[in-house]
Amino acid sequence: MKKDITIPEVKDVYVAVVQEQHIEYKTLDWNAYIINNSDKDLDTVLIVSQGYNDTKMTPPMRHTLAKLPARSYAKIEFLQKKVLELNNSFKITFFDDNQMFDKTYLFRKNTINEKALQTIPLMQLKGVLVK
Numbered sequence: 001m002k003k004d005i006t007i008p009e010v011k012d013v014y015v016a017v018v019q020e021q022h023i024e025y026k027t028l029d030w031n032a033y034i035i036n037n038s039d040k041d042l043d044t045v046l047i048v049s050q051g052y053n054d055t056k057m058t059p060p061m062r063h064t065l066a067k068l069p070a071r072s073y074a075k076i077e078f079l080q081k082k083v084l085e086l087n088n089s090f091k092i093t094f095f096d097d098n099q100m101f102d103k104t105y106l107f108r109k110n111t112i113n114e115k116a117l118q119t120i121p122l123m124q125l126k127g128v129l130v131k
Helices: 081-085
Strands: 013-022 027-036 042-052 061-068 072-079 087-096 099-107 126-130
Touching: 013 072, 013 087, 013 099, 027 042, 027 061, 027 087, 042 072, 061 072, 072 081, 099 126
Parallel strands: none
Antiparallel strands: 013 027, 013 126, 027 072, 042 061, 042 087, 087 099
8 A cells, every 4th residue: 555655855944043133032043944845835844854863862742834935944953052962853744736745854863953053045144955
């Protein structure tokens, strides 16, 4: 049964972790975003995020977006500094023209840091990107 299901390759959808100034608390926070850099809207976006290593595992966090418009982005969650020491996985599932797409984006432990910052597409902010 499972072998009969084909899930096409995900293109132009990314996950980025961006360092942003929190205006109220005057801190630099790391926030995860999903980016839709395609020309199509994404429907029913399901996101499951989790941090882990050999000895620790965070509880899975689940998020839903009813729609992510073309050429846009949306905040997924705030990442605490202790979580950056873990592998951080974001499993993204969404629909495009009634076709299901699925991909897991992985930020390896300690790869989210100021030395790895680059310009993020669409956002014009600096962050760490996984394609």
